[in-house]
Amino acid sequence: MTPIYVLLGVLALLGLWIAIAYNxxxxxxxxxxxxxxxxxxxxxxxxxxxxxxxxxxxxxxxxERETLKELTSARAAAxxxxxxxxxxxxxxxLTSALAQVSARAERYPELRSSARFRRLQxxxxxxxxxxxxxxxxxxxxxxxxxxxTRRWPTMMVAGPLSFRPRQFFKIEHAPERGMAxxxx
Numbered sequence: 001m002t003p004i005y006v007l008l009g010v011l012a013l014l015g016l017w018i019a020i021a022y023n024x025x026x027x028x029x030x031x032x033x034x035x036x037x038x039x040x041x042x043x044x045x046x047x048x049x050x051x052x053x054x055x056x057x058x059x060x061x062x063x064e065r066e067t068l069k070e071l072t073s074a075r076a077a078a079x080x081x082x083x084x085x086x087x088x089x090x091x092x093x094l095t096s097a098l099a100q101v102s103a104r105a106e107r108y109p110e111l112r113s114s115a116r117f118r119r120l121q122x123x124x125x126x127x128x129x130x131x132x133x134x135x136x137x138x139x140x141x142x143x144x145x146x147x148x149t150r151r152w153p154t155m156m157v158a159g160p161l162s163f164r165p166r167q168f169f170k171i172e173h174a175p176e177r178g179m180a181x182x183x184x
Contacts, residue, residue, distance in 0.1 A: 025145075029145060039131065039169060043078070043087075047078060049127065056120055061104065061108045071101055078093070095171050139168045142167070
């Protein structure tokens with residue numbers, strides 16, 4: 001009879017450990033999702049700002065139709081992107097288009113001196129800072145989650161229960177310095 005109790009005890013401990021590991025993974029996955037929502041909020045703020053920027057630039061720089069068309073197209077692609085890889089690509093394209101608008105604004109002194117344009121540029125710089133802060137939070141959370149899913153013995157639970165590693169977030173070609181110069 002004693003071996004049965006030992007076996008039942010071992011199985012109970014194993015079941016308890018699996019439950020604890022599963023709950024820890026769920027908690028970490030939820031934190032990753034919450035951190036992603038922080039990025040998403042800032043990206044939506046940036047998406048909402050772009051039409052106002054287009055209107056402001058169009059009023060002072062009518063010859064920049066192609067630049068504004070690219071910005072509008074990049075915004076549309078960014079709004080429609082849903083999966084992590086496509087979001088990063090679309091947002092990098094939008095960031096590059098915004099940098100192009102900022103660079104082109106140098107040609108138009110009236111535009112640069114416009115209070116509306118300067119306010120929009122300052123707001124855009126603030127949003128970019130918020131995106132980067134949210135990205136750092138997300139990446140730190142993903143690091144903890146990915147480490148947990150790959151560590152033994154938790155990986156014995158993570159794999160079979162579909163806890164897949166998450167990708168880090170990054171946007172290439174951040175134009176913050178250029179925008180800050182224009183906004184001053």
